Amino acid sequence: MFDELIVSKMLSPMRIVCGLDVHKDSVFACILNDNGDKLEFKYGVLTPELEELHQVSELLFHQVVAW
Numbered sequence: 001m002f003d004e005l006i007v008s009k010m011l012s013p014m015r016i017v018c019g020l021d022v023h024k025d026s027v028f029a030c031i032l033n034d035n036g037d038k039l040e041f042k043y044g045v046l047t048p049e050l051e052e053l054h055q056v057s058e059l060l061f062h063q064v065v066a067w
Helices: 002-011 047-055 057-061
Strands: 017-022 027-032 038-043
Touching: 027 047, 038 047
Parallel strands: none
Antiparallel strands: 017 027, 027 038
16 A cells, blocks of 8 residues: 555656755755756845845746645
């Protein structure tokens, strides 16, 4: 049964996903789209740069949504 679950997950269509990696001096956003392409963006940690991340222009452009 466990193997069937793994196979069904492997055969299901891939979603667009995003991850954030937060460091002392920077925040990285990584998007993996449904084609398997990886896109990476780097932001600073000052207020204007974090507001830019908050606008999520790249995330919206690549259709990343919260689940």
